[in-house]
Amino acid sequence: MSENQNPQPSRDVTPHGGDGTLAQADRFTDPGVPEHKPRLTDTDPRSAKRNERLIVLIFLISCLGTVGSVVAYFAVRPDGTTEGVRLSTLLLGVAMAVSLLGIGIAAVHWAKTLMSNHEHVEERHPSSSSDEVRAVVANQFKEGGKDAGIARRPMLLGSVGLALALFPLSIAVPLVSSVGGDWNVSKFRHTMWKKGTRLAYDPSGRLIRAADLTVGSVAHVIPDVPAEERETHHWITEKAKAVVLLVRLDPRDLKRDHREGASYDGIVAYSKICTHVGCPVALYEQQTHHLLCPCHQSTFDIADGAKVVFGPAKRPLPQLPITVDDEGYLVAEDDFNEPIGPSYWERLK
Incomplete structure (x- = not known):
């Protein structure tokens, strides 16, 4: 019975023929990229604006968390009792959690609602790319920045920058203030x-x-x-x-x-x-x-x-x-x- 009669179910790797070449067996059909389904924010400018304001609000909440952690560090210092240590630790932890969660939640919501969600297919190519390919990749990065709408949303860009710029204070302030503390290892x-x-x-x-x-x-x-x-x-x-x-x-x-x-x-x-x-x-x-x-x-x-x-x-x-x-x-x-x-x-x- 020849290989073309009663072919086996399609597989990823096809069998070799007697002469060492690949046999012409059926292969899986490339399903392709599913049809793109636009989001509400893609078709409704008002929805996009609402989500932008929501993301800005979350970033601002993150900023408040960072400021709150710094205030808690200086205002609620351990007073030598178990309750004092517990309260100080609790306030610092909650404030830093709000700061970090705010940045994370806002970034995820931004990506899901406002950034481009079009599927892109890139064929596998040799590891060493040519100058032309690298130029294309650089251009794609630029296009991606345009798709993200950063240039068109200065308020959104400002809020994420403010949240990311402020967060290190929640860690840096306690570290800096501890310099010159008790280093008596005896x-x-x-x-x-x-x-x-x-x-x-x-x-x-x-x-x-x-x-x-x-x-x-x-x-x-x-x-x-x-x-x-x-x-x-x-x-x-x-x-x-x-x-x-x-x-x-x-x-x-x-x-x-x-x-x-x-x-x-x-x-x-x-x-x-x-x-x-x-x-x-x-x-x-x-x-x-x-x-x-x-x-x-x-x-x-x-x-x-x-x-x-x-x-x-x-x-x-x-x-x-x-x-x-x-x-x-x-x-x-x-x-x-x-x-x-x-x-x-x-x-x-």
Whole structure:
């Protein structure tokens, strides 16, 4: 049976004939470009004008969002309380969202209603274009600018320019105003822990007795401070550096402490801040005694001084030395003996 009899359904790639040439099988018919359907703004000048005004309005709303973010930055500064920080962050976030969304929504609406939506077909051509082709492309860009109607809509052009020009202020003003701020990196070398500070559960603040912990127990720990202090901005900042993961092992499984004698009856306490980039390390595997960082999978062996056994981290987790007081509560014997978290300039260790 010849290839021309009972032809197979059309395909994108046709089979080769016996002599290596393409057989003359049926191919898919080029459907071509669908018929162009004009939009209302293409046929009704009043509709086009309404949409232009709407786009300008959205760009102006974006400008108000940018101005609002700058005003919020200076007028609503954190006052040291949790509520103050929350309010300042909320106002900045909402204002910047209005600014960015305004630019995005206005640009999309502009493209959908006023810019040219005619379909154009360009045949595939060699990568290296001739001078004539490049000249044609440059001319097409010029024609595209004309189709967009920018020259005929100066108000629209002005509003988009104003919105784009103002938006960087929402980022630049906070950055510039922070220049000359607190660059004292020595504060990273110390935390709230000190000799005699009791260990408390996070976030309840309930004190921890050594006798209440069973082998395999894991607790998220913070320093014990008065309840009223926990509402201050200072506490929030210092707590971020002082968070600790407490684990009770069978003393026979404990190979060594990162700090000699820093554990108590198999109970060890290590900083929760990964020494890679500072993510919270809190995924504990009881059988292997491994502690995993969920961000980049750095793995630390709690039974062996929290040394790194896998991942990009280069240093063990700092260990908090602990003991018990006269009432049986776990207390710190000292602060961490090295800075917590990832490396930074001027770090000595």
